Every structure is written in structure tokens, then in C-alpha cells.
Amino acid sequence: MTKIPRGTIAIEEAVLNPDGISWMAESATLFNTGADPKKASSHGHTPQLLDIHESRLAKMDAHSVEYMLLSLTSPGAQGEPNREKARKLAADANDWLAAEVAKNPARFGAFAAVSMHNAEDAVFEAQRAVKQLGMFGIMLNDYQVVGEGGDAEGKKYYDAAEFDPFWKAVEELGVPVYLHPRYPQTKDLERGTRYGDRKQILGAAVQFHLDLSMHIYAICSSGVFDRYPGVQVVCGHLGEGIPFNLWRADHWYNKPVKKATRPSKEDYSYYFTHNVSITTSGNFNTAGLKFCIDQIGAERCLYSIDYPYDTIEEAQDWWKGVDLPADQKEAIGRGNAIKLFKLPLEL
Incomplete structure (x- = not known):
């Protein structure tokens, strides 16, 4: 086997199975708010x-990305x-993703997708994916939509007590959970709502972090990490x-x-230095890092890159120029x- 040259490891990198094309198309006009919904x-x-x-x-090879952790794209x-x-x-x-990773495990690993309608379903699939399929973590795309039709649609957030069995299982499995927008x-998105009248702020630049940061604050302050x-x-x-x-929040x-x-027993900074890690995905900001x-x-x-929503080329070109101490850059x-x-x- 050819030894793969050392390079970066990127961990928020999206994929889509062929069965997902139909539901992925539903967000096409949200990604491009000027698109004709009928087309x-x-x-x-x-x-x-x-x-x-x-x-x-091929792009990974050309730009020195050693390995990617793949995950089903949001939502x-x-x-x-x-x-x-x-x-x-x-x-x-x-x-599907486990079978794809098995074709080239030297270059790819995977996150598990799970339903969060209830803790029982989430625990079952997380355990199956990690123990049987060999996945390295769990990807959750913010809140879970529940119920069908009009006002019946609701949201579940994972700071709720009903999800304690899920977090207990995660701790026992020993794999991280990635919280994604x-x-x-x-x-x-209807008229009169905060985003329905302001669709220009939807997506990665603004709405994603506004919504997901609330969920992360909620989980940190819920006591989940104490339990x-x-x-x-x-x-x-x-x-x-x-x-x-963080300073103002604390x-x-x-x-x-x-x-x-x-x-919670501790403040936000405590959990961000004991239970939370961050990545550079789609935010190639040296001063910010x-x-x-x-x-x-x-x-x-x-x-991390956030491929294909950001390009491998741009991310790697940025990373190569980041002036950090050698030990920090390697880590x-x-x-x-x-x-x-x-x-x-190998480390």
C-alpha cells in the first residue's frame, strides 16, 4: 500500500447519498434566494x-489534505x-456512507446520522453506527423538526431532560458529537417571521450561527456536561x-x-475548555483563529474546510499561510x- 503523505485532517466535510437528492433539493432556493422555486x-x-x-x-491529493471525516449534509x-x-x-x-468509507479507509472516515425524535431512536442508531459500522462521531444538524403540517411542526432541542439517555450513551461510546447548523x-420562512421577511440573511454568513449558537449555549448551561x-x-x-x-456571557x-x-455548575468558558472544541470550517480568519x-x-x-460549500483550494491556501508556532499548527x-x-x- 502506498503511504499517504502527512497533511491536514478535515472534519466537517459533507456528502449526500443518492436517496437524499429529493430532500436536498428542498433547500435549493434557500441556498440561492434568487432562484425560481419551480425550476x-x-x-x-x-x-x-x-x-x-x-x-x-483528486483535490485532496493536489492540495495536501490527508484525511476527511465525512457526514451527511444538513439537515x-x-x-x-x-x-x-x-x-x-x-x-x-x-x-451507504460506511460502505463508501470502506472503499478507502486510509483517506476517509465518517460521522453517524441519527434521528433525534426521541432518545431511544438516537441511542440505537448511534450505538449501531459506532459499534457495527465503525463511525467516529455523531453529526447533529441543530434542532430536530417533529410533527407534520402547519402549526403541528415543532422543534426539539437536546438540552431537554428527555435526551439525558442520549448523552449518557455518547459518553459511554466515547465519540464526539458535532453540532452543525x-x-x-x-x-x-413565512411572511411576518424574522427570516421570512429577511431571506438575504439565511444560511452560513448569519442565520446559521445565530440559531446554532443559541442551542450550544443552551446545552452548555443545562448541566448536561456536569452529569x-x-x-x-x-x-x-x-x-x-x-x-x-465568552467574556460577556460568563x-x-x-x-x-x-x-x-x-x-449548570460551571460557566461557559469552563465547558469550552473541557467539553467543547471548535473548527475553522468555512471561517478562514487568521486573527479570529x-x-x-x-x-x-x-x-x-x-x-476543517466545510467542503463543498467552501473549496479545498481556498482552505488549504489559507492554512499554509497561517503563522502559528509549529507545534500549534501541527496540533x-x-x-x-x-x-x-x-x-x-499516526500522530
Whole structure:
């Protein structure tokens, strides 16, 4: 076997199984708000999402990406309001992705998709994916949509007590959970809603981090990490903006009036230095990365691209020019990911 040259390890890299083309097309007009809904039969990135072993791998080789952790693109099972359909969507995607990774395990690993309609379904699929399919983590695309039709559609967030069995299972499995953004559900895009009248802010630049950061704050402050201190969570895009607000968040969270009633024992900075890691996915900001290192430590920062929504070329060109101490650059670029995800790669 040819030895793969050392390079970066990228861990927020999206794929789509052929069965997912129809549900992926539903977000085509959200990605491109100027598109004609009647003509948007597929998402603009569908060809790149479907490809793993051809163009993607060739670009990895050309630009020194050693390894990718692949995950079903957002929203996946989190976008399916029907419980049985969500379970099947996750299971089918995991079977497909495990088979694809098996074709080239030296270059690819995978996150598990799970339905979060309830903890029982999530635990079952997480255990199956990790123990039987050999997946290295779990990918959750923000909140789970539940119920079908109009006002019946609701959301489930994972700071709720009903998900304690899920977090307990995650701790026992010893794999990280990646919290990833998603587009709003249909009813939140109607006229008169905050996004329905402002579709220009949908997506990666603004809406993604606004929505997901709330969920991350909620999980950190819920006491989940006190009950299950071994749980490790990862969030992309330089932590969805949270590291830049940690001082102020802690400043208020630690005031006596808050401290007396808050559900968690510790403040946000504590969990961001013990239970949360961040990645550079789609946020190639050198000054921002250095600030995050100062706030939470280099050991809590990991490299990532966000392919195909951002390009391998742009990410790698940026990373090659980042002026960090050699030990930090090696750790962020590959070492931290190997340790956190227990990847079968040499340090």
C-alpha cells in the first residue's frame, strides 16, 4: 500500500447519498434566494456532495489534505418531521456512507446520522453506527423538526431532560458529537417571521450561527456536561461566534442572581475548555483563529474546510499561510483530530 503523505485532517466535510437528492433539493432556493422555486430541481452543490472518490479525492491529493471525516449534509434526519422516516433516513445514509468509507479507509472516515425524535431512536442508531459500522462521531444538524403540517411542526432541542439517555450513551461510546447548523423549517420562512421577511440573511454568513449558537449555549448551561463530563462536543466556523462572546456571557452568568438559579455548575468558558472544541470550517480568519486559541487553547481548535460549500483550494491556501508556532499548527491541522476522534492515523 502506498503511504499517504502527512497533511491536514478535515472534519466537517459533507456528502449526500443518492436517496437524499429529493430532500436536498428542498433547500435549493434557500441556498440561492434568487432562484425560481419551480425550476430548482436540485441543489447547486449536489454533484460535489455525491462525489467522494473522484474529484474530491483528486483535490485532496493536489492540495495536501490527508484525511476527511465525512457526514451527511444538513439537515439530514433533523429535517424530517416524521419519526419513522427520520429513523430510516439516518440508517440508510449510515449504511451507504460506511460502505463508501470502506472503499478507502486510509483517506476517509465518517460521522453517524441519527434521528433525534426521541432518545431511544438516537441511542440505537448511534450505538449501531459506532459499534457495527465503525463511525467516529455523531453529526447533529441543530434542532430536530417533529410533527407534520402547519402549526403541528415543532422543534426539539437536546438540552431537554428527555435526551439525558442520549448523552449518557455518547459518553459511554466515547465519540464526539458535532453540532452543525441548518436552515429554518418551513413555517419559520413565512411572511411576518424574522427570516421570512429577511431571506438575504439565511444560511452560513448569519442565520446559521445565530440559531446554532443559541442551542450550544443552551446545552452548555443545562448541566448536561456536569452529569456526563466525558461528553465532547464540536462546533464549526470558529465556534459559531461564541468564543468572541465568552467574556460577556460568563460575566453575566456568574453574577450572584444568575449563579443561584442556573442549571449548570460551571460557566461557559469552563465547558469550552473541557467539553467543547471548535473548527475553522468555512471561517478562514487568521486573527479570529488566534483569538480563539487565546480564549480556549490550541488543544480545543481543529482544522476543517466545510467542503463543498467552501473549496479545498481556498482552505488549504489559507492554512499554509497561517503563522502559528509549529507545534500549534501541527496540533490544529491534524493531531487534535486524531486524538479527539481516535482516528487510525499516526500522530
